[in-house]
Amino acid sequence: GQQVMQIPQYQHVQEGEDFTTYCNSSTTLSNIQWYKQRPGGHPVFLIQLVKSGEVKKQKRLTFQFGEAKKNSSLHITATQTTDVGTYFCAGPFSGTYKYIFGTGTRLKVLA
Amino acid sequence: GAVVSQHPSRVICKSGTSVKIECRSLDFQATTMFWYRQFPKQSLMLMATSNEGSKATYEQGVEKDKFLINHASLTLSTLTVTSAHPEDSSFYICSARDPRGLEEDNEQFFGPGTRLTVL
Numbered sequence: 001g002q003q004v005m006q007i008p009q010y011q012h013v014q015e016g017e018d019f020t021t022y023c024n025s026s027t028t029l030s031n032i033q034w035y036k037q038r039p040g041g042h043p044v045f046l047i048q049l050v051k052s053g054e055v056k057k058q059k060r061l062t063f064q065f066g067e068a069k070k071n072s073s074l075h076i077t078a079t080q081t082t083d084v085g086t087y088f089c090a091g092p093f094s095g096t097y098k099y100i101f102g103t104g105t106r107l108k109v110l111a
Numbered sequence: 112g113a114v115v116s117q118h119p120s121r122v123i124c125k126s127g128t129s130v131k132i133e134c135r136s137l138d139f140q141a142t143t144m145f146w147y148r149q150f151p152k153q154s155l156m157l158m159a160t161s162n163e164g165s166k167a168t169y170e171q172g173v174e175k176d177k178f179l180i181n182h183a184s185l186t187l188s189t190l191t192v193t194s195a196h197p198e199d200s201s202f203y204i205c206s207a208r209d210p211r212g213l214e215e216d217n218e219q220f221f222g223p224g225t226r227l228t229v230l
Contacts, residue, residue, distance in 0.1 A: 101155040
């Protein structure tokens with residue numbers, strides 16, 4: 001079945017260091033979404049990428065959708081303690097509004 | 112953005128009892144809502160798609176007789192965990208897509224979640 005994997009599973013960084021999480025789908029995706037879940041909280045939508053090779057930026061966050069539309073990445077520049085949480089990518093089941101979530105990358109930022 | 116609420120936020124129940132969780136879209140009508148389950152330190156697993164006015168669609172491996180879903184109105188979906196057992200203890204989250212958005216805008220708005228503990 002359709003799978004969405006993320007690496008790494010965990011990442012500890014010193015405040016100010018950069019962070020990247022990678023998302024890989026077993027199937028081609030029409031779009032990919034990224035969510036952030038703070039400890040004890042619920043997922044919050046960050047962004048959606050649709051086009052092959054698309055790159056979008058939100059302040060210190062840079063999102064990229066691969067050319068083959070099977071992988072994506074989220075890069076955070078100069079992490080802050082407020083970046084702590086788990087980052088999930090999510091891809092849709094073909095032709096539906098249902099989304100399958102990636103395995104997630106848990107980020108800890110050490111002050 | 113659109114707001115989705117869930118009630119209760121936490122529930123503790125005895126094994127064998129049933130628990131109902133409500134998911135409401137507060138400022139929009141949602142013909143479709145999604146129910147997820149999340150075990151500690153794991154990802155969100157889609158359980159079912161709740162369709163207003165029709166039967167829910169369950170994902171493979173999810174028992175429809177155990178997890179009853181009712182979507183009686185455009186703003187309310189309920190998930191009832193029947194005859195709950197300790198292994199059902201989890202974080203249950205609902206989400207909905209705001210249909211007022213663009214067709215290509217598939218942002219899901221999540222409720223705050225319900226933490227179920229079955230003793």
